[in-house]
Amino acid sequence: MAAILIAGFLFTQGADNEFYFFASYVVLQGLVMAVAWNILGGFAGYVNFGSAGFFGAGVYTSIVLNKAFALPLPLLIVASGCVCGLLGLATGVLTLRLKGIYFAIATLAIAIMLETVASNWEYVGGAAGTFVLQPTEFFVFDSYIELLFMVMLSLSILAMIVARYLSSSKIGHGLSAIRDDELAAECMGVPTLRLKLVSAVTMGALMGMAGAPYPFFVTFIDPISAFSLLIAVNAIAMPMIGGTAAWYGPVIGALLLGLVQEISTVTISSELNLLIVGVMLVGFITLAPQGIVGLARKLWLKKRSP
Amino acid sequence: MNAVVTGVLLGGFYAAVALGLSITFGQLDIVNIAHPTFVIFGSYVAYIVNENFGLDPVLAGIAFAPVFFLLGMALYRVYYVSFERTGQESLSGLTFFFGLMFIIEVFLILFYGVDYRLVSAPYIGKTWHLGFIDFPLRMTVPFVVAIVMTGGVFLYLSKTYMGRAIQAVSQDRLALQLMGADPIKVKQIALGIAIATAAVAGALLIIIQPVEPSVGRLYIGRVFAIVVLGGMGSIGGTLVAALMIGVIESFIATFYGPSWAPAVGYGILLITLAIRPQGIFGRA
Numbered sequence: 001m002a003a004i005l006i007a008g009f010l011f012t013q014g015a016d017n018e019f020y021f022f023a024s025y026v027v028l029q030g031l032v033m034a035v036a037w038n039i040l041g042g043f044a045g046y047v048n049f050g051s052a053g054f055f056g057a058g059v060y061t062s063i064v065l066n067k068a069f070a071l072p073l074p075l076l077i078v079a080s081g082c083v084c085g086l087l088g089l090a091t092g093v094l095t096l097r098l099k100g101i102y103f104a105i106a107t108l109a110i111a112i113m114l115e116t117v118a119s120n121w122e123y124v125g126g127a128a129g130t131f132v133l134q135p136t137e138f139f140v141f142d143s144y145i146e147l148l149f150m151v152m153l154s155l156s157i158l159a160m161i162v163a164r165y166l167s168s169s170k171i172g173h174g175l176s177a178i179r180d181d182e183l184a185a186e187c188m189g190v191p192t193l194r195l196k197l198v199s200a201v202t203m204g205a206l207m208g209m210a211g212a213p214y215p216f217f218v219t220f221i222d223p224i225s226a227f228s229l230l231i232a233v234n235a236i237a238m239p240m241i242g243g244t245a246a247w248y249g250p251v252i253g254a255l256l257l258g259l260v261q262e263i264s265t266v267t268i269s270s271e272l273n274l275l276i277v278g279v280m281l282v283g284f285i286t287l288a289p290q291g292i293v294g295l296a297r298k299l300w301l302k303k304r305s306p
Numbered sequence: 307m308n309a310v311v312t313g314v315l316l317g318g319f320y321a322a323v324a325l326g327l328s329i330t331f332g333q334l335d336i337v338n339i340a341h342p343t344f345v346i347f348g349s350y351v352a353y354i355v356n357e358n359f360g361l362d363p364v365l366a367g368i369a370f371a372p373v374f375f376l377l378g379m380a381l382y383r384v385y386y387v388s389f390e391r392t393g394q395e396s397l398s399g400l401t402f403f404f405g406l407m408f409i410i411e412v413f414l415i416l417f418y419g420v421d422y423r424l425v426s427a428p429y430i431g432k433t434w435h436l437g438f439i440d441f442p443l444r445m446t447v448p449f450v451v452a453i454v455m456t457g458g459v460f461l462y463l464s465k466t467y468m469g470r471a472i473q474a475v476s477q478d479r480l481a482l483q484l485m486g487a488d489p490i491k492v493k494q495i496a497l498g499i500a501i502a503t504a505a506v507a508g509a510l511l512i513i514i515q516p517v518e519p520s521v522g523r524l525y526i527g528r529v530f531a532i533v534v535l536g537g538m539g540s541i542g543g544t545l546v547a548a549l550m551i552g553v554i555e556s557f558i559a560t561f562y563g564p565s566w567a568p569a570v571g572y573g574i575l576l577i578t579l580a581i582r583p584q585g586i587f588g589r590a
Contacts, residue, residue: 049339095580108572110572113572229408229523233405236401271415282406285398
């Protein structure tokens with residue numbers, strides 16, 4: 001993990017084409033969202049349709065605190081993480097007691113509610129949106145985008161460490177027991193509600209942290225882009241394509257889908273790029289429900305057994 | 307007073323939109339989150355027919371209902387083969403419909419852009435006045451059609467053999483099989499009917515307001531609120547809940563401004579889920 005960070009740092013010092021950093025930032029942002037989504041969606045089987053809501057809440061927390069107190073970026077990220085972690089907790093308390101479908105619809109509801117609030121809140125620009133100034137200090141980097149790239153890379157590594165820890169710990173085993181048979185897990189003494197809440201908070205916090213630097217990345221933000229459906233779709237599609245059972249599934253999915261999207265946005269058009277995401281998502285869940293990781297495992301098993 | 311009338315008219319139309327979901331989600335346990343997008347699809351079909359042939363949008367919707375019926379049947383086949391048979395419906399099935407919703411939306415954007423589309427019909431723009439109460443015809447006509455359709459589906463479900471089989475299929479699959487009905491076929495027809503109502507509801511929607519591809523997302527909250535509030539699958543409950551939401555939304559729009567109206571459906575949905583998830587008319 002540390003090696004990736006160092007490699008990323010060397011990359012910022014070596015490469016000077018800014019486009020690479022823009023593209024990598026978007027891919028890594030997708031990676032954080034996908035890994036976060038998978039903590040509840042893949043490990044426990046609770047689908048979150050409202051990833052954009054958590055992301056957008058992170059974006060707006062960051063905008064408000066930046067506008068009111070001009071806090072530095074690391075503090076904004078921590079604050080957004082806290083706010084969205086609480087949001088995850090609230091959503092969980094409200095709906096995780098019910099069947100998974102209600103949780104799914106509630107997350108969608110929260111995303112739309114937050115978007116409506118943001119569109120009606122004049123302080124952050126309302127529906128018209130607002131401009132955010134990038135700081136002019138870059139520390140050791142050549143430009144602000146390189147700094148943002150390093151921030152997002154660190155967040156990705158943080159997300160992967162958290163997800164790996166959760167999946168190999170007792171919490172992860174409890175969550176997969178919930179996914180396979182919640183009633184049986186409950187009877188065996190797994191504290192199902194508490195585990196689900198822990199993962200909802202972790203998921204929310206990571207998504208909020210992914211959103212916090214976004215205003216500085218785009219410099220102009222309005223509710224439609226902060227709560228974009230594409231963010232929610234990507235957060236679902238990436239784990240589904242990579243494979244939801246393992247923590248590294250979403251990482252593979254995010255890198256693959258992110259790369260495909262970046263290439264197709266540049267070479268074809270951005271609408272077609274959306275279509276590719278949708279078709280890949282539906283294609284994978286109907287034809288390969290275990291994702292790439294599942295396909296690879298199947299091939300591996302076939303090779304070993306003559 | 308006008309707010310109440312508008313709300314009731316709007317509510318009747320919401321019932322038409324929620325009707326299909328009430329069948330799929332309430333009675334078949336298929337969480338078709340893409341249902342509102344099928345409604346938008348229906349709106350575009352009505353728009354295309356109206357624009358090219360000048361056919362009345364309601365008639366266009368009814369004419370295309372059989373096509374949507376076949377579409378729904380085909381959809382169930384895919385859903386059954388890929389998810390229901392393998393027991394994957396909770397995670398993958400849900401995501402499948404979400405992906406489907408996204409694909410339809412992007413398709414509409416690719417072909418028609420994000421501009422608002424509208425239809426023309428002789429009654430749009432006219433208003434009846436009864437005393438000091440206004441009945442805008444662009445809302446009254448959809449209201450009447452919606453009530454007729456809801457009533458028709460209600461009679462079909464409660465009076466015919468197939469209708470009763472649809473109501474029974476999610477409750478006791480085995481008993482249904484013993485009665486000599488094939489549950490897969492029953493569900494296939496039910497999903498067909500549900501999607502067919504979306505064709506008509508879509509035509510009604512584009513009479514009431516101009517439509518662009520992402521309008522469907524607002525309806526997800528509304529229709530799920532209606533179906534849950536109405537007690538999952540009860541057609542009468544769906545109608546009452548739809549009227550309630552219509553009136554509440556109309557009041558919020560009148561007193562706080564229309565930009566808050568989208569949050570109403572979702573807000574009511576969240577409150578319902580938190581306090582009384584079985585709905586007003588549901589069994590505890």
